[in-house]
Amino acid sequence: MIVPREIQTSAAVAEHYDELDPFYREIWGEHVHHGLWESGRETSQEAIEALIAHLASTLDLQPGQHICDVGCGYGATAEWLAGRHGVRVTGLTLSSAQIRQAQARSAASSQLHFSQQDWLENEFGDETFDHVFAIESSEHMPDKQRFFNEAFRTLHPGGRLAVYAWLARTSARPWEERYLLEPICREGRLPGMGSEAEYRAWAGKAGFVVDGFEDLSTRVRRTWALCTGRVARKLLTHTQYRRYLLDAHARNRIFALSVPRIWVAYLTGSMRYGLLTAHKPK
Template identity: 50%
Template sequence: MIESTLPATPTEVAGHYDQLDRFYREIWGDHVHHGLWITGKESSDQATRNLMDAVVTRARLKAGMHLCDVGCGYGQTSRIIAREQQVKVTGLTISPAQLRYAQQATEPGLPVEFLLRDWQHNNLPDASFDAVIAVESTEHMQDKARVFSEAARVLKPGGRLVVCAWLAAEQPTPWEDRHLLEPICREGRMPSLGTATDLVRWMTAAGLSVESSDDVSLQVMRTWPICAWRFIRGVITRPSYLRFLLDPKHDNRIFGLTMLRLWLAYRTGAMRYVIFQASKSGAQAGADEIRYPL
């Protein structure tokens, strides 16, 4: 596991997203997660939708179920799932800016509730959800074992967990650790980056049966050159971007460099992206096997 050399408390993570609120929405969009290119011909919007669909498929949602979206961001994934799958959704974020936007963007009558709450201390009732999803949010949490024990606690018997995770390679080189992975953790306000093996171990220890672990790194890596280009274009065409970067009071302005590190980390294989599917009960399948693309 790669650990940041600086602390990343929930307060600091929330501050990161609040300070970069405008940039995240303009560069990443309301979903704030990677795209998944299946054919390679998709637009960035289609690729973003592909990733959400991959999560929905693995969660096996049915009308009337109750879903928890851990680290819901601006709530776009929660809204689409509630609307299309006809399930009730509870979304959690630690960013006040994200919470305000999520609540304002949700149409009346949609069965979606957004809470300003740290997942590691969520106070949600035991066995209250049919499914839990965490799309690129577990990286920001310090106690990884607790992350998954909380998922097991709030899931109903037979409930499903789907996690899309940024990960470190199993054996990164010292150069990759020093110049890519640790700075990505530090600059992105992530306490640590686990490996795929780490996450399987934490889920299994929490009593979850890991059914699949699909490495889709090659299919998501196109996200970063797209984001980097959008950022560079913003710096050139929007004076507010440059003012933000030059203002020393913005301690998250380094994120422009972080995007380039992420791009390189995927290109070198130091960074991995894996979609995990697990359940609270049932026969375990493939818990010790990580499937990598050819």
């Protein structure tokens, strides 16, 4: 696993999303995840929704099922799934800024429930959920084995787990680790970036049967070309972006460096993006 040279705590992850909240909402929008391009002609909104549709078909959602969204961001994915598939979704996030937006959604829908809670310390009972998914949140968790153990414990027997994750190439070369992967972990508040083999091993050790792994890297990487362009344009046209970058007290301004770095890491194959699917045996 790639680990940053400075320890990244859950408190630092929460602070990252709280401090960068206005920028995330302007640059990414209400979904803080990659888009998935099929033809390359989709708009970024279509690509973002395609990733959620990909999740829904992977989990084979049925109306009335109770699903857990681990690391739910602003709650927009949960809302999309509840609206289109009739499922009940419980989501959790570490961030105060995100939970406020998410709870505005749940106020308007009895199918949604959100709480500001650490998944690694969650209070859900055993076998609570029909399915559990995590879109780009496991990277932020300091104890990946516990991430999988908690998914296994809270799932009904037969329930599925879907994990979309930023991954490091297996056996990354020293220059990739030094100039790309270690800084991406440090700047993005990732306590560790695992490889496909490590994700498979953690899932298996938790008790899951791994059903598959899909490498989506080339279909999602366009996200970072778009985000790099959006950040550059904002820096040229909006003084508050320049002011934030020049503010020595802004602890998360360093993430601006990661935006183009991640794009390069995908182009060099140093970073991968994949979906791991698994189920809890009956």
